[in-house]
Amino acid sequence: MKKIAIIGGGISGLAAAFYLEKARRGGAQLDYQLFEASPRLGGTLYSEHHPDFLLELGADSFLTEKPWARDLAREAGIEDQIIGSNNAARQTYVLLGGQLRPLPPGLQFIVPASAEAQQSEFFSDAARAQFARERQLPPRSHPENEDESAASFVLRHFGEEVLENLAAPMLAGVYGGEPEQLSARAVMPKLVEAEALHGSLSRAFGTRPAAAQSQPIFSAFKGGMQQLVEAVTKQLRGDAIHLDRRVQSLSRESAGWKLVAGSSAGAFDAVILALPAYAAAQLLTEKNVTPSGARRGGRSRGATPWVE
Numbered sequence: 555m556k557k558i559a560i561i562g563g564g565i566s567g568l569a570a571a572f573y574l575e576k577a578r579r580g581g582a583q584l585d586y587q588l589f590e591a592s593p594r595l596g597g598t599l600y601s602e603h604h605p606d607f608l609l610e611l612g613a614d615s616f617l618t619e620k621p622w623a624r625d626l627a628r629e630a631g632i633e634d635q636i637i638g639s640n641n642a643a644r645q646t647y648v649l650l651g652g653q654l655r656p657l658p659p660g661l662q663f664i665v666p667a668s669a670e671a672q673q674s675e676f677f678s679d680a681a682r683a684q685f686a687r688e689r690q691l692p693p694r695s696h697p698e699n700e701d702e703s704a705a706s707f708v709l710r711h712f713g714e715e716v717l718e719n720l721a722a723p724m725l726a727g728v729y730g731g732e733p734e735q736l737s738a739r740a741v742m743p744k745l746v747e748a749e750a751l752h753g754s755l756s757r758a759f760g761t762r763p764a765a766a767q768s769q770p771i772f773s774a775f776k777g778g779m780q781q782l783v784e785a786v787t788k789q790l791r792g793d794a795i796h797l798d799r800r801v802q803s804l805s806r807e808s809a810g811w812k813l814v815a816g817s818s819a820g821a822f823d824a825v826i827l828a829l830p831a832y833a834a835a836q837l838l839t840e841k842n843v844t845p846s847g848a849r850r851g852g853r854s855r856g857a858t859p860w861v862e
C-alpha cells in the first residue's frame with residue numbers, strides 16, 4: 555500500500571486528493587492523507603453569500619479555454635452549475651492620470667488585434683506608429699529553455715506606453731506581480747507561440763476566426779467558486795482530511811518521507827506539495843531535501859513563476 559501525503563488543502567491539494575481517491579476506488583493500492591494548516595478547505599477560493607449578492611474573496615472565475623477546472627467540475631458532478639461571463643457587459647478600465655479609462659474594443663489581452671484598437675484614442679500617436687511597425691515583425695522562435703520577462707517581450711512588440719498603460723496593470727490584476735519579474739513563457743504562452751509562428755502579434759490575432767473569440771472568456775459556478783471546493787470535498791474520505799494541521803517539517807528518510815504536523819509525525823512514500831512557492835520553500839530548506847528549484851522558490855513572492 556503506497557502512502558501519500560498531500561500538503562495544502564486549496565484547490566490544488568483537493569484536486570490531487572480527488573484523483574487519488576478516484577484511483578483508490580478503482581482498485582489502486584494507495585492511501586492518502588491531506589494536511590491543511592487552516593480550519594477550512596479551499597485556500598484562496600472562498601465565496602461569501604450575502605442576501606443580494608455573492609462575494610468572491612479570491613478567484614472569481616477560471617479561463618474557459620483551459621479545460622482542467624471544467625473537467626474537475628464534471629467529474630465532481632457540478633458541470634451543470636458552470637456559468638459563462640457575459641462578454642457584452644464586460645468592460646475593463648485602467649486608472650491613468652487619476653482617471654478611469656475604458657480599454658478600447660478589439661484588444662485581445664494586450665494585443666491591439668483590430669484596426670479599431672490600433673487607431674483608438676486610448677493610445678498616443680507614437681504608440682499607434684509602433685503598431686504599424688509591429689505588423690512587419692517576422693516570426694521569431696526561441697529555444698525551449700530560453701525565456702525573457704513579460705516586460706521585455708511587450709517592449710519588443712509594442713513599446714513603453716503599452717507596457718506601462720496596458721500590460722503592467724493587466725498582468726498585475728491577474729498575477730499580482732511586476733512585468734519585469736514575470737516569465738513571458740509562463741504568463742503569456744499564447745503570445746510567445748504566436749510570435750514564433752507569425753512574428754507580429756497584431757497580425758496573428760487579427761486573423762483569428764471570430765468563432766474562436768465568441769465563447770465566454772471566463773467561467774464560474776452559480777454558487778461561487780467555493781462550490782467546486784465543496785463538490786470535490788464531498789467525494790473525499792473524511793478521515794483522510796486533517797484541518798488545523800500545519801506541516802512544520804518534511805525530511806527525506808531512506809525509504810520515503812517523514813512529515814511532522816503539530817505533535818504528530820508520519821511516514822509517507824510520496825509527498826505532494828500543493829502550496830504557494832514561499833510556503834513550499836519553507837519545507838524544502840532541510841539539508842536532506844534538495845529538489846531543484848527549492849532555493850529559487852525561497853526567493854520568489856508567490857505561486858507565480860518568476861524570472862530571476
Ligand SMILES: Cc1cc2nc3c(=O)[nH]c(=O)nc-3n(C[C@H](O)[C@H](O)[C@H](O)COP(=O)(O)OP(=O)(O)OC[C@H]3O[C@@H](n4cnc5c(N)ncnc54)[C@H](O)[C@@H]3O)c2cc1C
Binds near residue numbers: 596611828829
Ligand atoms: C485575490 C485573488 C484573486 C484571484 N483570482 C483568480 C481568478 O479569477 N482566476 C484564477 O484562475 N485564479 C485566480 N487567483 C489565483 C488562484 O486563486 C490560485 O492560483 C489558486 O486558488 C491556488 O490554489 P492552490 O491550492 O494552489 O493554493 P492555495 O489556495 O494558496 O492553497 C494552499 C493551502 O495550503 C495551506 N498551507 C500553507 N502552508 C501549509 C503548511 N505548512 N501545512 C499545511 N497547509 C499549508 C494554506 O492554508 C492553503 O489553504 C486569484 C488569487 C487571489 C489571491
